[in-house]
Amino acid sequence: MTANHRVGWAVVLVALGVAAALRLPRLDERPLHADEAVNTMILYRSMGADGYRFNPTHYHGPIQPILARVIARAEGWSEYIEYRIGPLRAIPVAAGMLSVLLLFAFRPVLGRGACFAALGAAVSPLLVYYSRMWIHETLLGFSALSALIALWRGAESRSRGRRYAWAIIAGMAVGLMLATKATACITFAAWTLAFVLVWGVPAKNDIRRLGVPALAAGALALALAAALYTDFLRYPAAAMEAVRSLFIYEKGAGHEYPFFHHIWLIFAPKFRAGYVWGETALGLLALVGVARAWIGAKQAPAQAFQAIGVGEPDEEQQRFARFLAWATLFHWLAYSLIAYKTPWLMIVPLLHVILLTGYGAAWLFEKPARRWVNIFIAVVLIAMWVNMALQCYRACFRYAADGRNPYAYSPTSTDVEELEKLLIAVADANPELRDEPVAVVGREFWPLPWYLRTFPRAGYWPEMDHGVKGLPIVLALPWESERVEAMLGDGYFSVWRGLRHEVPVTVFIRHDAWQGFQRSLE
Amino acid sequence: MKKIAVSSVMIVAIAITAWAADTIELKTDIPPVYLEGTPVPIKVANMAPELTKPPVLNVPVGTVNLAKGKPVTASDDFVIIGELSFITDGEKEGGEGYYVEVAPKLQWVQIDLEQSSEIHVIWIWHYHSQKRVYHDVLVQISDDPEFKTGVTTVFNNDYDNSAGLGAGKDQPYVENNVGKPIPVNGVRGRYVRLYSNGNTSNNMNHYIEVEVFGVPAS
Numbered sequence: 001m002t003a004n005h006r007v008g009w010a011v012v013l014v015a016l017g018v019a020a021a022l023r024l025p026r027l028d029e030r031p032l033h034a035d036e037a038v039n040t041m042i043l044y045r046s047m048g049a050d051g052y053r054f055n056p057t058h059y060h061g062p063i064q065p066i067l068a069r070v071i072a073r074a075e076g077w078s079e080y081i082e083y084r085i086g087p088l089r090a091i092p093v094a095a096g097m098l099s100v101l102l103l104f105a106f107r108p109v110l111g112r113g114a115c116f117a118a119l120g121a122a123v124s125p126l127l128v129y130y131s132r133m134w135i136h137e138t139l140l141g142f143s144a145l146s147a148l149i150a151l152w153r154g155a156e157s158r159s160r161g162r163r164y165a166w167a168i169i170a171g172m173a174v175g176l177m178l179a180t181k182a183t184a185c186i187t188f189a190a191w192t193l194a195f196v197l198v199w200g201v202p203a204k205n206d207i208r209r210l211g212v213p214a215l216a217a218g219a220l221a222l223a224l225a226a227a228l229y230t231d232f233l234r235y236p237a238a239a240m241e242a243v244r245s246l247f248i249y250e251k252g253a254g255h256e257y258p259f260f261h262h263i264w265l266i267f268a269p270k271f272r273a274g275y276v277w278g279e280t281a282l283g284l285l286a287l288v289g290v291a292r293a294w295i296g297a298k299q300a301p302a303q304a305f306q307a308i309g310v311g312e313p314d315e316e317q318q319r320f321a322r323f324l325a326w327a328t329l330f331h332w333l334a335y336s337l338i339a340y341k342t343p344w345l346m347i348v349p350l351l352h353v354i355l356l357t358g359y360g361a362a363w364l365f366e367k368p369a370r371r372w373v374n375i376f377i378a379v380v381l382i383a384m385w386v387n388m389a390l391q392c393y394r395a396c397f398r399y400a401a402d403g404r405n406p407y408a409y410s411p412t413s414t415d416v417e418e419l420e421k422l423l424i425a426v427a428d429a430n431p432e433l434r435d436e437p438v439a440v441v442g443r444e445f446w447p448l449p450w451y452l453r454t455f456p457r458a459g460y461w462p463e464m465d466h467g468v469k470g471l472p473i474v475l476a477l478p479w480e481s482e483r484v485e486a487m488l489g490d491g492y493f494s495v496w497r498g499l500r501h502e503v504p505v506t507v508f509i510r511h512d513a514w515q516g517f518q519r520s521l522e
Numbered sequence: 523m524k525k526i527a528v529s530s531v532m533i534v535a536i537a538i539t540a541w542a543a544d545t546i547e548l549k550t551d552i553p554p555v556y557l558e559g560t561p562v563p564i565k566v567a568n569m570a571p572e573l574t575k576p577p578v579l580n581v582p583v584g585t586v587n588l589a590k591g592k593p594v595t596a597s598d599d600f601v602i603i604g605e606l607s608f609i610t611d612g613e614k615e616g617g618e619g620y621y622v623e624v625a626p627k628l629q630w631v632q633i634d635l636e637q638s639s640e641i642h643v644i645w646i647w648h649y650h651s652q653k654r655v656y657h658d659v660l661v662q663i664s665d666d667p668e669f670k671t672g673v674t675t676v677f678n679n680d681y682d683n684s685a686g687l688g689a690g691k692d693q694p695y696v697e698n699n700v701g702k703p704i705p706v707n708g709v710r711g712r713y714v715r716l717y718s719n720g721n722t723s724n725n726m727n728h729y730i731e732v733e734v735f736g737v738p739a740s
Contacts, residue, residue, distance in 0.1 A: 271618055274603035398602065402724045403652075414626075414725040418657070422682055494568045495681065495694060496655045498722030504655070521683045 011115045012104055019100045019122035022392045023093045023131045028086030030400040031412040034500065036085065036134045037447030043068045043088075044080045052231040054238040056245035060136045062228045063179040067091055068134075081453040085134065092138040096131025099138070099351065102145045103358070109152055109320045110359050113289070116381075117358025120282060123388040124354060125395045126266060129407040130344050132396055137344040140180045144187050144348050147173035151191075152320070154217070155210060167213035171220030178225035182246055186334045187348055194326035198319055257341040262332065265406060266346055273404040277391055279350075281384040286328075286353045288360030293321035321359045328352040343409050403501035412447055415498030419507065420451040422497070423473060427455070429520035430472070430513045439468035441484050442477025448499065474508040481506040545580040548643055548703075548735060550587070552576055555699045556616030558651045569655070570695040579703060581642040582737055588635045589714070589734035595632045598625035606631065614731045616651040616699060626725040628658065628685050630717045633732060638665050638712040641736035644676065646716065647701040649728040655694050656727070658685040658719035661704055663711035674711065677704045685719055697721075701731075 001009075032040070038059065046052035046065045054062055071087050103118035110117065121127055131138050147170055154166030177184035202210070226239040267283035269276050331349035335341070364377045399405040401414050427433045437457040440448055441464055452458040461468060464483040468474050474492070476484040477499075485494065485508070493514040499505040509517070552575075594606040604622035609631060613620050624631060641663060648656050658680040664673045678690025695702055714734050718727045 274618065274623070402726070413723055415657075415720060415722050418684070418720070421684075425682065493681075496569065496696075496722055498654075498724075501723065502652065504722045517682070518689065521689050 008115065011119065012101075015100055015104075015115075015118040015122045016097065018119075018389065019097050019128075022123065022128045022389065022396065023096055026397065027089045027093065027132060028084060029397075030132070031414055031416055032085055032447045032450050033133055033135070033412055034410065034444075034446035036088075037450040039064060039068075039134055040080075040083055040085070040088070040450060043072060044083065046231075047072055047077075051234050053235060054229050054231075054241055054245075056241040057248055057250045060181045061179045061242070062231065063139060063176060064091070064134075064136050066228055066231075067139075088134045089132055092131050092134055095138040095142040096127060099127070099142045099145055102142065102149065103355070105149045106355060106358075109149075109317060110355065111314070111317055111362055112365070113317075113355070113358035113360075113362035115358070116361035117355050119385060120285075120354045120357050120361075120388075121351070123385050123392055124279060124282065124350065125277070125388060125391040126279065126343060126346060126350055126407050127354075128392040129395050129400075130347055132400075133344075135344060136181050137347045140177060140184065141347040141351050143173050143176035143180060144184070145351055146170075147177060148191070151217075154213060163210070163213045164216065167217040168220060171217035172224060174217065174221035175224030175228075178221060178242075179228040182249060183345065183348075185246065186331065190327045190330035190334065191323075193330050194323045197326050198323045251340045255342055256339040259336045261341050262335055262343075262346055262349075265343055266350065270406050272406060273394075273399060273402065275391075275394060277395075277406050279388065281387070282353060282357050285357035285360045285384075288363060289321060289356035289358070290325045290360075292360055292363045293318050293325050293356075317359070321356065324352055324355050324359070328356065343407055408501075410500050410503075412500050413498030416447070416451050419497040419499075419505070420454075422495075422507070423452070424454055425520075426473065426509055426513055426517045429517040433472050433513060436472050439471045439474045440477075441465065441468060441474065442480040444503075445475075445477060445499075448475065448505070470510075472510040472513045476506045476508065478503060478506075484508065544583050546583050546585070548579040548581045548585065550576065550645060550733060550735075551614065552701075553614035553616060553647070553650070553699050553730075556651050557653075568693060570693040572696050572698060573700040573702075576700055577703060579643055579705060581735055582640075584737050585642055585735050586738065587733045588639055588641070588736045588738060589633050589732055592636060593634045595634070596624055597629045597631075601625075609633065609729045609732050612731070614647050614699075614701070616649075616730070621649055621728045621730045624727040624729070626720060626727070628717065628719040629727045630715050631729055631732075632667075632669075632713055632715045633734060634667070635712050635714065635734060635736075637739045638710055639736045639739050640708050640710050641706045641714070641734055642708060643733075643735040644704045644706055644714060644716075645701050645731075645733040645735065646704070647699075647730040647732070648697050648718065649721070649730060650697050650699045650701075652723060653696050653698070654721045654723045655696055656718045656721045657694070658717060659692075659694075659702075660685060660687055660690065660717040662715045662717075663706070663709045663713070664715070665710075665712050667713055669713070669715055672711075674709050676706045676709060680719075685717060687717070706736075 042059055043065045047069060052062055052065050068088055068091060075087055077083050100118050100121045103121055104114055106114040106117065150166050150170035150173055154163050154170055157163045157166060177187065227233065229238045229242040230236050266279050269278040269280050328349060331352060335345055335349060361381060365374060395405050395407045400408065401411045402408065403411060437459045438452060438455045439459055439461060441461045443462050445460055449458065464480050464487060466487060469487055474484060474488060488508055491511050492508040493511060494506055494508045496504045497507055589610045590612055592610050594609045596606055601622050601624055606622055608620065608622045610633060644661055659677065660675060660680060661677040662669060662673050662675050666672055677692050679692040679694045680687065680690045683689040716732060720726060
């Protein structure tokens with residue numbers, strides 16, 4: 001093993017070690033995000049006799065519940081109350097860790113840039129935060145990276161056998177992307193446009209060489225996606241529903257943001273909770289990568305590169321970097337033009353940016369003019385990674401459920417756990433309450449069903465309803481609380497408890513139940 | 523009989539006049555409104571009505587803010603954001619850099635007035651850039667720095683005894699720029715301890731300012 005190999009393996013171990021240290025600990029600590037709670041209900045239903053049924057208007061693709069069923073069976077969960085979020089969050093953790101590992105696979109096309117990219121992905125606060133949340137996007141990021149590297153390696157392979165081997169991997173990865181989220185189509189479109197811009201329309205020779213493997217990959221992708229959408233052919237119609245979903249998917253209201261929101265969210269420095277947050281350094285390094293992708297021998301003589309202390313770029317790597325730059329631009333444009341914006345939508349575009357940061361960082365170390373320049377750059381990069389790792393620590397632990405954390409989107413308040421304790425204590429003090437319904441009035445009540453699992457008769461009313469009058473425990477969302485209070489009258493004790501960021505829930509407890517609880521305190 | 527009644531009324535009137543002459547209306551600086559995000563319009567019967575302006579509180583002549591610049595300690599030895607000295611520095615703005623963040627769950631901060639004094643009003647600003655309710659707000663006064671003896675609880679809204687210090691009957695309240703004035707009625711003590719147990723947004727505890735109005739010991 002050469003010294004270079006030893007350094008290479010050391011970088012792999014460091015990247016994976018840091019990625020694991022930030023992603024694995026205290027997975028069950030953060031309260032469930034509303035989307036995670038919805039996913040647990042989909043999983044619970046898919047564990048029943050009817051299996052998984054795809055809903056073309058909501059909840060994305062089937063890969064999430066199908067993978068989670070393995071965990072649910074291994075854990076022996078049968079009732080909803082037995083479910084725990086920690087084991088389920090292991091799925092995105094695994095996808096996030098594998099994404100870091102996969103970035104090393106870009107070494108043939110990005111050189112040492114792949115190692116820098118992997119180190120960046122290990123400590124990117126956005127990637128780390130959503131590696132710890134049981135939603136679809138980290139899986140989409142992993143399958144997109146798998147597809148990208150497999151498509152590239154397959155296209156450049158000279159051996160027929162290898163082309164087919166890569167085509168099988170690419171087909172599976174694209175199938176997984178399709179089975180994860182409809183936004184995979186944005187990625188396919190961005191890649192296609194970027195490919196045409198960098199390489200042009202494929203020549204006849206290339207079509208002859210790659211056509212059959214590409215068709216095989218496409219067929220495999222569609223077959224895999226169809227198998228997953230139909231719950232392994234249990235519901236054949238779901239395959240067409242998946243296509244229809246592209247046109248009829250319903251986006252929730254209240255997530256509309258201006259055009260530059262995503263760029264601001266990820267790259268702009270933000271002062272919150274006493275700290276500066278943001279992946280500004282990654283953005284700047286990505287710009288270095290973009291510069292490296294375009295500045296070549298045609299634009300500047302070799303002496304010019306030597307003068308500024310960097311190496312002359314490899315043309316093949318440059319073309320791939322240009323492809324990445326265009327693909328990144330098209331992703332950001334598409335997601336910025338869509339008014340619906342959430343931070344997790346940025347995972348796939350950010351992975352493209354991170355590949356570019358790696359390409360840029362590697363450039364800074366090539367053929368240095370002086371040793372001290374190298375040392376200075378290394379110190380700056382290490383400081384950047386340490387800063388991002390510290391941001392990850394704050395974002396994932398101390399401020400994991402805090403509205404001031406810019407990576408947390410509509411986080412569930414830790415107060416909801418206290419609400420659960422309060423309701424259980426009230427019910428324990430009044431055992432007869434267990435047989436009466438608990439009412440939740442108002443839309444957007446998730447993740448309350450998770451926290452009301454000990455109340456099997458919990459019911460949900462989208463709007464104020466006179467039917468809830470007289471019930472011992474009534475929970476009202478903010479936009480219904482005044483009407484509920486007026487309808488319930490004076491016979492209730494009421495308190496505020498936090499549900500999500502800026503969404504408190506008003507808890508009404510009938511006086512007799514409250515007095516019973518107060519007596520129990522004495 | 524009539525003379526006795528008239529005399530009683532006169533005595534009461536003289537007493538009130540004399541008392542009134544020895545009292546003044548408490549004044550304190552109210553910071554400007556500073557709200558981030560989208561406030562939720564909620565009124566809850568069991569919650570104290572939100573103050574839109576400072577209430578009229580009469581205190582004895584000579585009453586001052588005894589807490590200004592006084593040392594503060596806390597159950598959290600290493601506060602992450604801000605400094606404990608923020609609590610008595612006179613700055614009440616709502617933005618970043620004005621509050622101290624004490625560790626999650628049940629925590630206390632304690633102000634040492636440096637001498638036992640007669641306290642009339644304790645005015646608290648936890649956090650006012652968002653509409654939120656702090657849980658288990660307890661305020662105690664004592665001459666014992668350990669709060670083991672001679673403890674007077676002057677405010678307690680821990681309705682479910684989740685702090686384990688006894689259930690209280692005071693109403694929870696929504697934080698805003700006016701703060702929460704707590705009339706104390708002349709309780710004597712050197713130390714003021716304030717508990718809280720997270721809030722409706724997160725499990726952290728915050729303080730912008732605490733003013734302790736009383737008459738300095740002569």
